[in-house]
Amino acid sequence: MSDTDRAALLAALPYARRFARALTGSQAAGDAMVADALRHGAAAVPGQDGARLGLFAAVARVAVAKPEEPAAPLSRTERMLLLLTSLEELDAPTAAMVLGLDEDLAEAMLGAARDRLRAATAARVLIIEDEAIIAMDLQQLVESAGHEVVGIAATEDAAVAIAERERPTLVLADVNLGHGGDGATAVERILTRVSTPVIFVTAYPERLLTGSRVEPAFVITKPFEPTTLAVATYQAVTRGLPLGAG
Known part of the structure; x- marks a missing residue:
């Protein structure tokens, strides 16, 4: 080669x-x-x-x-x-x-x-996003795909609190929360309390896909189309069945 x-x-x-x-x-x-x-x-x-x-x-x-x-x-x-x-x-x-x-x-x-x-799946979704307008857009996309948004968090602490209270069946997380912390850290904290699939949303997916550490199974790239979110949500909620080996 x-x-x-x-x-x-x-x-x-x-x-x-x-x-x-x-x-x-x-x-x-x-x-x-x-x-x-x-x-x-x-x-x-x-x-x-x-x-x-x-x-x-x-x-x-x-x-x-x-x-x-x-x-x-x-x-x-x-x-x-x-x-x-x-x-x-x-x-x-x-x-x-x-x-x-x-x-x-x-x-x-x-x-x-x-x-x-x-019709395949319906999820209870926690959105972790510090930009209010983007969070509203994500909520609209999620709800238009037939899912329920149980909370929107702009910081790590708020995300953990909502997750503990609402027990979401899916987390949709931005990586960069600005002054509110780090989305990946928020997810790590949530997963010690709640077992739920996570979709990360980032403009730089390659940074989360190096294979060198514990990383997300589901990553979508900003900006994305509604169908992208629908497909990723289906795969995350069903955990990739029938091929789901994880």
Whole structure:
């Protein structure tokens, strides 16, 4: 492997980790899936973003080797399509290429999957965000997706207090709370008291996806579309079922 290819692969790794963690619902299981993909070979595909797309394809090949759960609201392929087009921001033809699907079939599967997202799960959500306008926007997005917002916290202490009182089934957390502290620290404190999935919202996802420490399974990038939040919420609340190994 040339130095250029190696550099491209290293740059693509955080995004492969994000995809795999969201798919499995677990940092450990997702990172193990990426490791398996690398061991089996992750050749770049033609194009400007070839290394990242090649890694996605390799992760998908590892995923399809795992047992499918027939009773799940969304199939594994539907979830991979949704994650690739929303979380990873690929267009439908590119996602279809990554998964080895016909483009028309992929479009049809995406449409059907999006229609079932709202009915699949409903969460009680704690929003941790220090910017009032952004917090209001997040609340509107969360509620429009059929979930209940049980509280909005601008500081670490407020987030912990609300979590203890309301016992949310999902936490949506900004990383940087300005003078109110750190969102990641708030989440660490919450998780010692309440067992709940967490979605981090950040403009710099690669900083949370290094693989060097305990990290989130679910990370979405600012700014994001409503479908991105809906998909991430579904994966977080169901913990990636049927592939959920965490």
